[in-house]
Amino acid sequence: MYIYDQYDQTIVDERVIQFREQTQRYLAGELADAEFLPLRLQNGLYIQRFAPMLRVAIPYGMVSSNQLRKLAEIARKYDKGYVHFSTRQNVQYNWPQLEQVPDILAELATVQMHAIQTSGNCIRNTTTDQFAGVAADEIVDPRPYCEIIRQWSTFHPEFAFLPRKFKIAVNAAKKDRAATLVHDIGLYLVKNKTGEIGFKVIVGGGLGRTPLIGTVIREFLPEKHLLSYLDAVLRVYNRYGRRDNKYKARIKILVKALGTELFTQKVEVEWEQIKDGATTLTQEEINRVTDHFSVPAYEALPATSDQLAQQLADDPNFNHWYQQNVNAHKVSGYSIVTFSLKPTGVAPGDVTDKQLEAAADLADQYSFGEARVSHQQNLVLADVKQDDLYPLWQAAIQHGFATPNIGLLTDIICCPGGDFCALANAKSIPIAEAIQNRFDDLDYLHDIGELDLNISGCMNACGHHHVGHIGILGVDKKGEEFYQVQVGGNAGSDASLGKILGPSFAKEDVPEVISKLLTVYVSQRTPEERFIDTYRRIGIKPFKEQVYAKAH
């Protein structure tokens, strides 16, 4: 993991002092609400339905066991004993007191954590693949580049008051696990013909009111130019992005208004002027940061463990879990384990202080003291010896992490919705729960296979409903909560946006609607097809007909 040096620590410590002082001025009436607003947002502090909400950054999803313990301690001391993992590799506290936020930040700083730029109209936490560095299908580890971007974007003086929020995602594997194409800037790490490392640059993706898939503006950017190119894109956006209407202020609208060609030209013209300046990355710096993500002390192990094979044969429940929650590791004898934070009856992504501490202990015992957070709101132990999988699984059961549903229908991405969020049109957590309750038969879930079901409580799309194979959106009809259902979305490298099925449904009807969609899939699929593949082959019509068919 990246470890702060004295410079990084100084910056985070000085931020705590700055924010403490800003909070004091606000509480003393020296700062108006409107003036405090962008300051607190740039520190992840919202005023929500019941209390302030504090969003803490987990840069590119990496978290150490000590940091997990600190998050647990804060949950206990300042909140109601749990935290919420979000779709942006952040965690949220739903009940802190405004007066105590500076103290929370001070505690976070002791473990090299912060809430810097987790909200507001600035460059937000950069996200990546939760399997970064251990995935077999990876070109190069994206995390050093994410850290380089983190430093560059932290208190970037020119881009602290952008027209709108700004999100960057980096992916380096063949399979895109970071929803890269629906970010303001998406970066695919690539190698060119001569083996040089660089980036394919994608701009203008995003969800929300105007969902769009990003467009490629540069096929190959040599790695040393990463930051100057980002500077150029951001400068064009800062200067020419709309500021008159916050719904039209995202970079995707600018790219659309200018057209990709003109937008790209503006960026390239700007970049030409700055590309060889001091911001050009040095190989020493890339190496320095890369060294922080060096390979842990793996043991030399055989590719397959006989012991594991025996355990899988002996225990069908373990086998189930292994099939679903364990992924192949690039190092022989190791596996990647995903802890499901989606057992039925718990808000997707919610974890208690005790669970966090348990996860920290397990990370220490089995995975070099590190964990990762996925944008699907789950927790990953990335470096587990195959021989340790069985005891780890047993411990995971004890702590409620072993639901074998990763990638399945009940592994729902879900925003906080009307239970917490002041912007919601409808609740989303109870919908997730109703669906989990209805589909609690594991054999059936396995038979259905890979399926992303995403729920948002309003069109801001925090729950990524547009890119769910099935997406559910809470809508308000004359003060009543209804749910619009979409099908055909996908977040991977072949990203697509879902299409609305038709008129929305009452809360009670949602599980039945999902059931009908699955019936169509099951009756139409070929043996190899996932839900999304069948949808892409047969189109929306059969789904629509089944769902809206009059009862006989």
Next chain:
Amino acid sequence: MPKLIKNQDIIDDNYQLLETVPAADQPLPEGNLLVPLTDWLENQQRYNNHSGKVGVWLDSHEEPELLAGQAQSLPVIAINFPQFTDGRGYSTGRLLRERFGFLGELRAIGDVLRDQLFYMARCGFNAFAIRADRCIHDALNGLKDFSETYQAAVDQPQPLFRRRQMQAE
């Protein structure tokens, strides 16, 4: 006389800001003036004849490119922040300093508050007309929020990663 933060000090502001300029047949006010960019570009003869010094001010949407080649002749350039959340002026400031070689007084005007000063200073501003209802002495503290920064900018043209490297060598 109104006050101004300039080069980390509080001084008298001896420029008068003209939001609009008197018609051509009317006299200009006495003394040093800050005049709108477009007007200055169109009526340079008039300002050359003025007895006081003349600087220009740009609104947040106005492009510093309009001053290319001429910025260096001006004693003061002011950039308006109609709202403190309008961040275009930060890019304008950097461009004036880094691309158009402006060395004179770069002044932030409009909705200028303590909590923006650190970033503004990094983008090349060295003068700040703090919003009238705020304490200018308090605002001065805003320049000292951080002792370290990551990026290259006007105040520190070497990004931290290069300075780190030099330290290590």
